[in-house]
Amino acid sequence: MTATLTTPAQAAPRPAHRDGNILRWLAAYTSSMIGDSVYYIALSWAAVQAGSPSQAGVVMAVSAVPRALLMLGGGVLADRLGPRRVVIGSDVVRCAAVLAVAGLLFLTSPGLWPLAALALVFGAVDAVFMPAVGVLPARVTTRDQLARVQGMRGLAIRFAGVVGGPLGGLGVAVGGAAAAFGLAGLLIAVSVPLLLAVRVRELPADDRKAAEGGTAWRDLAAGLGCIRRHRVLAPLMLAIALGDLGFVGPLNVGLALLADERGWGASGMGLVLSGFGIGAGAASLLLTVRGRLPRAGRVAGWAIIAGSVAIGALAYVPSVITAVGVALLVGLLAGLSGAMCGALIQTQADPAYLGRVTSVSGLVSLGLAPLSMPLFAAAIGGWGTGPVFVVSAVVCGLGGVIALCVRDLRRAELPR
Structure with a gap:
């Protein structure tokens, strides 16, 4: 099922946006992400209908716990089993779980317990799925095309966000939460045959041996040690962590509270979120077209600092x-x-440690940073939006300062 890609020495490299293999991966990823968006709308609607607002909030938040606890283990699995195999298995489990709940809701009204169980399953599977998704681009393309593939992935995320919301709302309007869950399951299922058709590069024998080494704990310790000793990865992880911790609160909870305080209403908040989405989409399009930006370390550092100033403003x-x-x-x-x-x-x-390295960055971005949102909301209640936004901007900006102050990270370049 896994084939080795043609090396650049055997054939002229093809740009990622013209490579059928990469386009199949992108289609699978996009379908899965749209399914995720529809799933979250179905889950929130079903939880609100089955319980109180506070109970619905618990159901929506419960998936963050297994995601945070199991993310590092997911990186070990991605390295041991291979990212494509893990992504396919994760999509199969998510599809089966969502369709099972859809059938249960169609036949009866079971209350909140199946929704909470589904959220827990999704959180646990996400902990395995997300590191593998982060590894897969490096195994389906060449190093010189990675920036372009990241841009294409960003476009897929923005497209899924734009399309998934209306699709989820349509599913709920037509057939209730059961229909929306069924639609989410079908969209996730579409990704499986596409991923089966994607060719991935095998690791060299030495790297494969390192990835399939000792016990899970020893493998995890080896991955963490790889980051700690690396002159670029260690400061890069710290920069990413600070940037995400300063970014998540203002652009999620903070924006809603700011819109309420200024009287912008839900429509105003939606316009601001649309502006953010357009900007992020433009950045992804730029990378998709250009394929590579020089001075990657400096670009990342200055972009974080400038973005933090904009967050405070x-x-x-x-x-x-x-x-x-x-x-x-x-x-x-x-x-x-x-x-x-x-x-x-x-x-x-x-390459042998990429899943574990990706899981560390994902742990902060997708596991720990969302858990800081209640603290951010409480801080705004105590000190107001302005001071808390500024503090968050300072935390975010420190990530950029680290990127520019650490010489090896500042001078880091992407392959040509």
């Missing part, structure tokens, strides 16, 4: 139109720095 803009413009800038800079950091991880990490 968001709390002081006088009107919703100005806020849309600032959010567009935040999205552009965050999309650019995120893609650069992702490409640097995939080119700097030893």
